[in-house]
Amino acid sequence: MWNLIRRVAANFRLEARGYHAAPRSGVSTGLYGFHHLRTAGGFQRFVDEAIERSTELVAFISTMPSAADVVRAMDEISDTVCSVVDSAELCRHTHPDREYVEEANKASLRINEYLHYLNTDHSLYDAVKKAEREGNSLTEEAQRAAHNLRVDFEKGGIHLCEEKLDRVNQLNIEIAQLCRQFGENIINDPGYVDVFPTSRIPKQLRHLCKPIYQSSSRESTALSKSGYHMKERGFRISTEPSALSSVLQCTADEEVRRMAYIKGNSVPHGNLHVLDRLIAARHELARITGYRTYADFVVKQNMASSPKVVASFLLEMSEIVKDKADEEFEAIWRVKREKCSPTAHLEPWDEAYYTALMKSSAFNLDSSVVASYFPLPQCIEGLKILVKSLFGAKCCNIPMAPGESWHPDVLKMSLHHPEEGDLGILYLDLYSREGKYPGCAHFAIKGGRRISDNEYQLPVVALVCNFSGSPNSSIARLNHWEVETLFHEFGHALHSLLSRTDYQHFSGTRVVLDLAETPSNLFEYYACDFRVLKTFAKHYSTGEMIPEKLVESMQAARKMFAATELQRQIFYASIDQTLFGEEAASPRDTSLVVADLKRQFTSWKHVEGTHWQARFSHLLNYGAGYYSYLYAKCFAATIWKKVCQDDPLSSATGTALRTNFLRHGGAKEASVLLNDLVGGGILKKRDGGIVPDIASLCEEMNVVCDVKLTEGKRSRIFL
Numbered sequence: 001m002w003n004l005i006r007r008v009a010a011n012f013r014l015e016a017r018g019y020h021a022a023p024r025s026g027v028s029t030g031l032y033g034f035h036h037l038r039t040a041g042g043f044q045r046f047v048d049e050a051i052e053r054s055t056e057l058v059a060f061i062s063t064m065p066s067a068a069d070v071v072r073a074m075d076e077i078s079d080t081v082c083s084v085v086d087s088a089e090l091c092r093h094t095h096p097d098r099e100y101v102e103e104a105n106k107a108s109l110r111i112n113e114y115l116h117y118l119n120t121d122h123s124l125y126d127a128v129k130k131a132e133r134e135g136n137s138l139t140e141e142a143q144r145a146a147h148n149l150r151v152d153f154e155k156g157g158i159h160l161c162e163e164k165l166d167r168v169n170q171l172n173i174e175i176a177q178l179c180r181q182f183g184e185n186i187i188n189d190p191g192y193v194d195v196f197p198t199s200r201i202p203k204q205l206r207h208l209c210k211p212i213y214q215s216s217s218r219e220s221t222a223l224s225k226s227g228y229h230m231k232e233r234g235f236r237i238s239t240e241p242s243a244l245s246s247v248l249q250c251t252a253d254e255e256v257r258r259m260a261y262i263k264g265n266s267v268p269h270g271n272l273h274v275l276d277r278l279i280a281a282r283h284e285l286a287r288i289t290g291y292r293t294y295a296d297f298v299v300k301q302n303m304a305s306s307p308k309v310v311a312s313f314l315l316e317m318s319e320i321v322k323d324k325a326d327e328e329f330e331a332i333w334r335v336k337r338e339k340c341s342p343t344a345h346l347e348p349w350d351e352a353y354y355t356a357l358m359k360s361s362a363f364n365l366d367s368s369v370v371a372s373y374f375p376l377p378q379c380i381e382g383l384k385i386l387v388k389s390l391f392g393a394k395c396c397n398i399p400m401a402p403g404e405s406w407h408p409d410v411l412k413m414s415l416h417h418p419e420e421g422d423l424g425i426l427y428l429d430l431y432s433r434e435g436k437y438p439g440c441a442h443f444a445i446k447g448g449r450r451i452s453d454n455e456y457q458l459p460v461v462a463l464v465c466n467f468s469g470s471p472n473s474s475i476a477r478l479n480h481w482e483v484e485t486l487f488h489e490f491g492h493a494l495h496s497l498l499s500r501t502d503y504q505h506f507s508g509t510r511v512v513l514d515l516a517e518t519p520s521n522l523f524e525y526y527a528c529d530f531r532v533l534k535t536f537a538k539h540y541s542t543g544e545m546i547p548e549k550l551v552e553s554m555q556a557a558r559k560m561f562a563a564t565e566l567q568r569q570i571f572y573a574s575i576d577q578t579l580f581g582e583e584a585a586s587p588r589d590t591s592l593v594v595a596d597l598k599r600q601f602t603s604w605k606h607v608e609g610t611h612w613q614a615r616f617s618h619l620l621n622y623g624a625g626y627y628s629y630l631y632a633k634c635f636a637a638t639i640w641k642k643v644c645q646d647d648p649l650s651s652a653t654g655t656a657l658r659t660n661f662l663r664h665g666g667a668k669e670a671s672v673l674l675n676d677l678v679g680g681g682i683l684k685k686r687d688g689g690i691v692p693d694i695a696s697l698c699e700e701m702n703v704v705c706d707v708k709l710t711e712g713k714r715s716r717i718f719l
């Protein structure tokens with residue numbers, strides 16, 4: 001169901017009726033510029049109109065117009081439906097008004113029902129098949145759209161007999177419910193540990209704790225003269241993921257770390273059963289629709305093209321980083337032995353604590369000093385400077401029309417090019433607040449799309465982050481990791497805003513999954529380069545530019561345990577591939593799979609009884625696609641090295657990025673885009689699929705990339 005709306009795309013008249021991208025100031029519009037959304041109740045009318053318009057288009061397609069008209073009309077159906085789905089999605093995650101959230105939920109349910117109806121409409125499917133057959137009369141982009149649409153229809157089971165199609169529909173509903181339940185369980189059962197006495201918890205973590213009391217162990221002898229029992233004061237710490245990582249990083253008391261690690265990696269227990277059912281349902285869905293496994297179902301349309309290619313890539317990476325990761329493990333262990341005892345073992349709950357300790361002692365880095373150079377408004381200036389120097393475009397703050405915003409903190413910007421005019425609209429909702437989506441993400445509100453020869457529907461996107469103000473200031477100062485996150489999300493936004501595809505279907509980030517994270521990973525490099533940082537990173541009180549030495553230390557600290565981090569990503573990707581791959585055919589204990597893979601891919605122990613996968617929510621939306629992050633890391637390393645590194649802010653660099661890559665969204669083959677941008681040496685063909693060339697990443701991490709050795713080992717394992 002989801003596939004089709006991501007894939008189908010286009011509209012022409014809707015925005016004239018419903019959307020004002022550039023409202024005149026003072027004129028009331030609605031949320032995100034959709035005038036239906038002047039009130040929460042307007043979501044209903046928004047859905048009604050989307051359905052009305054789509055129904056007209058379905059009727060038009062059933063008259064069997066030309067192939068080009070079919071593709072254009074399908075794209076408009078998708079655009080119409082996506083406008084509702086995407087704005088409801090953003091609203092559900094960020095709107096502070098419950099009424100808006102509830103109406104967005106209702107709109108989401110209704111539009112999804114309608115989507116189901118579209119996905120099983122044979123007249124649309126027949127028209128798309130015909131358009132694909134008559135591909136010669138179409139542009140390359142339209143041919144790709146027709147092909148993708150046909151494949152997506154078939155992934156929804158439209159080509160199957162009625163009985164099987166019914167089963168596919170049931171499974172899709174079940175999968176959606178299981179995913180929702182998995183996420184809800186994580187929120188509802190974060191776990192906690194009780195620690196006595198309070199002195200065992202470092203001061204900087206106490207805002208995460210709730211005070212608790214217990215009768216003192218010396219109770220019998222400690223009756224005071226007045227007859228009161230002595231009560232010992234302690235702390236209850238939540239083990240939700242971000243609190244857990246703070247505890248593991250900052251707590252010197254090993255027993256506290258051990259308790260928190262075990263608890264945090266054992267909740268929510270209920271998700272083990274949810275995950276088993278999800279794996280079984282996805283496997284059955286894949287089999288009915290003609291794929292061997294769910295991993296095949298997901299990977300087939302990607303660059304990798306088969307799970308076998310993904311597996312060989314993961315194994316290749318794993319062999320290359322192993323020695324370096326082992327060295328890092330030994331170094332951490334050595335420090336633990338020095339600090340504790342010569343016979344101390346290195347445990348999984350030690351990693352975050354000792355690596356943080358080693359980084360700060362090696363580079364004398366104080367995170368609050370680093371953060372003093374990154375007040376959030378300065379970082380936003382940095383993004384503007386980046387866009388100006390790379391693309392010659394200006395990001396201008398523009399006022400919201402009444403009713404357009406959802407919170408006073410939200411900023412609106414237009415991206416404007418002196419010759420090309422407006423390129424798109426960007427909302428920034430960057431501060432944390434209660435009830436808001438807790439992570440950082442890029443939300444598309446409208447995709448770009450050619451309406452006529454001289455009219456283009458501008459993309460509209462929102463960046464949502466969760467930065468918090470420091471205790472003494474309402475202005476957030478970001479730590480370096482947060483600056484990287486901001487640049488990462490901005491990379492997604494640029495992909496959307498700079499693409500100029502004919503169809504919304506291919507707008508910006510609507511590319512194959514294993515290319516989608518490449519621009520965002522590339523822009524993380526900009527957040528680490530002194531030449532970029534010196535343009536905006538200035539001390540919040542003195543205005544002094546960030547010292548080059550400090551940036552060097554930040555870069556070195558970032559690389560210090562890079563092999564361990566990479567090994568972890570390889571391990572995660574392997575879990576994802578294995579659980580949704582062949583293993584799914586014969587159900588087995590997911591905890592045993594995770595334990596086996598941990599031994600195979602990392603230097604670290606598995607702790608019996610823990611089941612970390614119960615919180616690995618990437619298994620839901622990135623199911624069998626998590627490896628895409630590693631693909632992106634490799635591609636971004638090569639692009640940075642070969643296209644950007646010499647002169648990262650030059651307009652020549654920006655022009656190359658834009659004209660060869662970003663402007664095409666998903667309208668061209670991903671491998672063609674990468675080769676056009678870099679001119680070779682970025683990817684390799686393997687077993688009918690594509691894997692990234694890992695040489696640039698290896699060089700950056702100082703690991704030796706002995707291709708001959710790995711090729712030999714790989715063929716032994718995979719032949």
Ligand SMILES: [Zn+2]
Pocket residue numbers: 488492517520
């Ligand atoms: Zn991303």
